[in-house]
Structures are given as structure tokens and as C-alpha cells.
Amino acid sequence: MKAWNLFSLFLALVILATLVLAVQSPEAWQNEGAGDAEDFATLADGIFSKHVLALEVLGVLLTAAMIGAMVIARPLGLPTDRELHYATRIDDELLETVQQVSDVSDDLEYQGAPTPFGVGAGTASAEDPAGDPAAPGGEEE
Amino acid sequence: MIPVTAYATLAVALFSVGVFGLLTQKTTLRVLISVELIVNAATINFVAFAQHHGQADGLVFALFAIALAAAEAAVGLALAIHLYRHYHSVDLTRPTELRW
Numbered sequence: 001m002k003a004w005n006l007f008s009l010f011l012a013l014v015i016l017a018t019l020v021l022a023v024q025s026p027e028a029w030q031n032e033g034a035g036d037a038e039d040f041a042t043l044a045d046g047i048f049s050k051h052v053l054a055l056e057v058l059g060v061l062l063t064a065a066m067i068g069a070m071v072i073a074r075p076l077g078l079p080t081d082r083e084l085h086y087a088t089r090i091d092d093e094l095l096e097t098v099q100q101v102s103d104v105s106d107d108l109e110y111q112g113a114p115t116p117f118g119v120g121a122g123t124a125s126a127e128d129p130a131g132d133p134a135a136p137g138g139e140e141e
Numbered sequence: 142m143i144p145v146t147a148y149a150t151l152a153v154a155l156f157s158v159g160v161f162g163l164l165t166q167k168t169t170l171r172v173l174i175s176v177e178l179i180v181n182a183a184t185i186n187f188v189a190f191a192q193h194h195g196q197a198d199g200l201v202f203a204l205f206a207i208a209l210a211a212a213e214a215a216v217g218l219a220l221a222i223h224l225y226r227h228y229h230s231v232d233l234t235r236p237t238e239l240r241w
Contacts, residue, residue: 008164065212
């Protein structure tokens with residue numbers, strides 16, 4: 001890359017020398033005018049009358065460039081912070097719902113009623129292997 | 142009164158610096174800055190010669206050049222963002238294939 005840098009420096013110096021020689025030569029300044037280019041009215045008149053087509057094309061080009069820049073720089077489909085936030089909220093709500101179902105199931109299990117996870121057997125223990133007498137089928141006569 | 146040759150020499154110097162930066166820099170942002178230097182050098186030339194010849198056409202084209210430079214910078218920065226998202230680097234020597 002050093003050779004490339006040296007070549008680039010040489011090229012830039014050649015361009016600089018050529019243009020400086022062109023600028024300093026007296027032939028470049030032969031057609032010196034005496035008009036007034038500082039008037040804003042003249043400038044506006046030039047933009048909106050003589051170069052109005054270029055102005056309109058420039059407007060369309062700028063619009064296309066902005067739209068193109070937005071399309072190029074749009075996200076790649078990765079989840080944004082907003083989506084991650086709502087995903088977390090949904091998970092919290094789901095967790096809360098699962099907890100509520102679990103609490104209801106525990107209550108039903110305590111009462112000996114059949115639960116979504118099976119017949120209540122939570123009250124069975126070593127002291128009472130038959131379980132709660134109130135439970136269906138818990139005591140044999 | 143500043144002579145027009147001074148403006149032209151300044152434009153030439155800016156143009157040379159911009160060309161050197163465009164050819165040697167590997168970072169996306171530095172290349173974009175070099176391009177902006179080249180465009181601004183041309184804009185200074187437009188204004189200087191408009192004043193020298195006493196015509197407003199050069200000023201009109203200078204305004205157009207400024208607007209075009211802004212559009213080009215916007216598209217260039219969007220490309221730099223897109224490039225970084227794929228390669229996680231702003232080094233212009235990383236993307237070596239047209240498709241990935």
C-alpha cells in the first residue's frame with residue numbers, strides 16, 4: 001500500500017502543478033467582465049427563469065436521493081428496541097397468567113378436586129396414605 | 142480586493158487534497174469527506190469565476206453543486222451504514238464480492 005500512497009501523492013502533485021500553472025498564466029484572465037454578479041435579484045432571476053429546468057430536475061433528484069437513502073439505511077429485520085420491549089411485556093403477562101393457573105390448580109388440589117394436571121393428590125401423606133376422605137375415591141370402605 | 146488567482150489556487154489545492162484522500166483512504170467516512178472536498182473546490186471555482194466575469198450563472202451552478210453534494214453525502218452515508226451492518230466494519234477493503 002505504500003507504493004500506492006506514493007503514486008497517489010505524485011498524481012495529486014501533478015494535478016496541483018498543472019492547475020496552478022493554468023491559473024497563473026495570463027491567458028486565463030483575458031475575458032475580464034464588468035457585470036454585477038452580487039445582486040440577489042439577478043441571482044434569483046437566473047435560477048427561476050434561465051435555469052428553471054435544472055432547478056426542477058435538481059428537486060426531483062434530491063427527492064429520489066432521500067428516498068433511496070432511507071431504503072438503503074432501513075433496518076435488516078432484526079428486532080428493534082420497541083419490539084423487544086413489547087415481547088418482554090407479553091412474556092411477563094404470560095408468566096402472570098401461568099402463575100394464576102398454577103394457584104388455581106393448587107387450590108383445587110388442596111380441595112381434592114381433579115385438576116388439569118391430574119387428580120388431586122397433594123393432600124396425601126405418610127400419616128394418611130388414603131388421602132383426604134373428602135377426595136373422590138380417597139377412602140375405601 | 143483579493144485577486145481571483147488566489148481563489149483559483151485555493152480551489153486547486155483543495156481539489157488536490159481531495160484527490161489524494163480519495164485514492165489513499167480506506168475508511169468510508171474519510172472517502173466521503175475527500176469527495177466533499179473535491180465538490181467544494183469546484184464550487185469555489187464557480188463562485189470565483191462568476192465574480193470575475195460578472196455573471197450570475199456561476200453562482201446558480203454553485204448553488205446546484207451544493208445541493209447535489211448534500212444528496213450525494215446522504216446516499217453515501219446510507220451506503221456506509223448498510224455496509225457496516227453487513228461487515229461490522231467501515232474498512233473499504235472488506236467487501237470484496239458483489240454478492241454475499
